[in-house]
Amino acid sequence: MSKNQKINQCIEQYIEQFQRWGHQHAGPVPWSLRFSGSDLTYPHIYFSACVHGNEIGSLPAIMNFIEKLIDNKNHYPGTLTFSLGNVEAMKANVRFLQVDMNRHFGDKQSKEPESLRANDLCQLIDDCDIFIDLHQTIEPTSEPFYVISDTLNNRMWSQALAVANKAILRNPKVDTYLTATTYAYKKQKIASTIELSQKGFNDFATQLCENILNKTLELAIILKDNFNLEKFCKNTNTLSWLIMAHYEKFDGPFCQLNPGWKNLSPIKKGEIYGKNQEGKPLVSPIDGFTLFPKYVDRDSAGAAIGPLPKDIMTLTQVISH
Ligand SMILES: [Zn+2]
Structure with missing residues (x-):
């Protein structure tokens, strides 16, 4: 059996197991599990996996965690919800089939199956107090990171959780992507996307995800009574924001990055990182870190094949507050 066949078989087994657990622990929408708490003064936590079908790296830890919940080896007094976002894309081991699900949360126009599914998952976000969205990056990442809508609560929650050192802040007021965490922002939930590693199964992602699951519950238990994140954060290390x-726009098929950029590679002001459609150098206007570099398939002339992503790369900058 080839490596890819083994991975596909493994994904298939996880999906089947998740479905079997659904007989006893079905959540309110397909491909969700709910474990109702005995003490509803504890926050309801929702862990979302595989909104992008090939970001499967959270699965081993999530499945192990759920198994322990069922066997009473994991305990949490409040309610827990889990979901597999895009099962059809998981089976095909691709990011999505028709449309990127993570651009359609709360989208009332699109009738694509993946948009409808995103709206199913909105119900789960509506129900919860704390939302953790587990993702992986397309290209390698030099370290794991949070992506959050910039609210004080989201910052404090991510800092308190302390599973990564950097958080990318999205300004929710200008955020036009209908992502799951943008939807959660609109519903005034505490929400954090965590990019574990590059996509796929790997030990680093498994360990980190296990840590995230355990620490989220620990933190929810500690904070339960008055949920004073501010007080808790006084004793934690601040993150890099x-x-x-x-x-940088992907302005034509010949627009191209120089090789080797990862997520969160340091970049200097004046550094050339690629070229645009006309062949002019792309020069960094800032000292900062790279994010979401796009290396796409190209033909023998070097032209990008298929629909172009909107941006070829984003540059991020550390802010002091
Ligand atoms: Zn993702």
Whole structure:
């Protein structure tokens, strides 16, 4: 059996197991599990996996965690919800089939199956107090990171959780992406996307995800009574807060990055990182870190094949407050 066949078989087994658990622990929408708490003064926590079908790295830890919940080896007095976002894309081991699900949360126009599914998952966000959205990056990442709508609560929650050192802040007022965490912002939930590692199964992602699951519950238990994040954060290390400072358009099929950029590679002001459609150098206007570099398939002439992503890379900058 080839490596890819083994991975696909493994994904298939996780999906089947998740479905079997659904007989006893079905959540309110398909492909969700709910474990109702005995003490509803504890926050309801919702862990979302595989909104992007090929970001499967959270699965081993999530499945292990749920198994322990069922066997009473994991305990949490409040309610827990889990979901597999895009099962059809998981089976095909692709990011999405028709449309990127993570651009359609709360989208009332699109009738694509993945948009409808995003709206199913909105119900789960509506129900919860704390929302953790587990993702992985397309290209390698030099370290894991949070992506959050910039609210004080989201900042404090991410800092208190302390599973990554950097948080990308999205300004929710200008955020036009209908992501799950943008939807959660609109519903005034505490929400954090965590990019674990590059996509796929790997030990680093498994360990980190296990840590996230355990620490989230621990923190919810500690904070329960008055949920005083501010007080708790006084004793925690501050994170590096990064803003999206520069979006570079993918301005034509010959626009191209120099090789080797990862997520969160340091970049200097004046550094050339690629070229645009006309062949002019792309020069960094800031000292900062790279984010979401796009390396796409190209033909023998070097032209990008298929629909172009909107941006070829984003540059982020550390802010002091
Ligand atoms: Zn993702």
